Amino acid sequence: MRFVALSALLLTAFPAAAQVLDEKAAKAALFPVRGHVVQVSSKLSERDQQTVRALVPLMAEQLRQPVRYYAAIAYSPKDGLAHDSIQAAMNYHSIEAASDAAVTACNGARSKGAPPCQLAARMVPKRYQPRALTLSIDATAAFDKAYRKAKSPKAFAISNATGSWGMGSSDAAAVAACEKTGKPKDCRIVIRD
Incomplete structure (x- = not known):
């Protein structure tokens, strides 16, 4: 039994x-291929939330392609948002997979002794739900x-x-x-x- x-x-x-x-x-x-939203972590300060929102178009410009869902941005709270440890994972098949990839990459790049990385933002389709x-x-x-x-x-x-x-x-x-x-x-x- x-x-x-x-x-x-x-x-x-x-x-x-x-x-x-x-x-x-x-x-x-x-979901449709058009339209996505950026969900910024509420754990970030208002200033850091604005910084993350500004990062998404900069990433698209540097990559010469739009940031597509499913994507995630991870950062080390000790290192901050202007450190090499900030990492993004894009064009995955689920938000969970993108989040795991971004956090794993960030943890590999964070400063010695810095606490584990956290999500700063996720890119999902409009009206996203599992x-x-x-x-x-x-x-x-x-x-x-x-x-x-x-x-x-x-x-x-x-x-x-x-x-x-x-x-x-x-x-x-x-x-x-x-x-x-x-x-x-x-x-x-x-x-x-």
């Missing part, structure tokens, strides 16, 4: 991780422009660790396409028809 209860708990705790959607369900779950499936803007655009036009059988794979994605006429082809960019080890199928 314990095994059954534990299995039921695990299945309900991680439904999105194992769930594979079809095209219709994926289309309903995904859904069964979220994809980066680039992956969502590919789903809209290519996947939906492709004939079945077809599959769409993503890497939460890197933001990579790929499509193919089979699960294996989609995973292989996903693994070509950045060499992720966690590509998995999220859409299949």
Whole structure:
């Protein structure tokens, strides 16, 4: 009985991780590619909040591309916002993955003895709320422009660790396409028809 209860708990705790959607369900779950908002941490002072809001367009200018969701900016409170430890992670498939990547990168760059990094801001779609499936803007655009036009059988794979994605006429082809960019080890199928 314990095994059954534990299995039921695990299945309900991680439904999105194992769930594979079809095209219709994926289309309903995904956010539009246009429009995002910057959510700045309320833990920051008003001045620091303004600084973070000003950083986003500067990052876009330096990168020569817009800052796309899902993205996060992390900083070390001791180092502040004008230190090399401030790090951003952009174009991930979920806000959790972007946040983890930004905090991990920041912790690797913070000053010796500085406390762990925290989130300064997150970039999410307008009217963001958790859904069964979220994809980066680039992956969502590919789903809209290519996947939906492709004939079945077809599959769409993503890497939460890197933001990579790929499509193919089979699960294996989609995973292989996903693994070509950045060499992720966690590509998995999220859409299949």
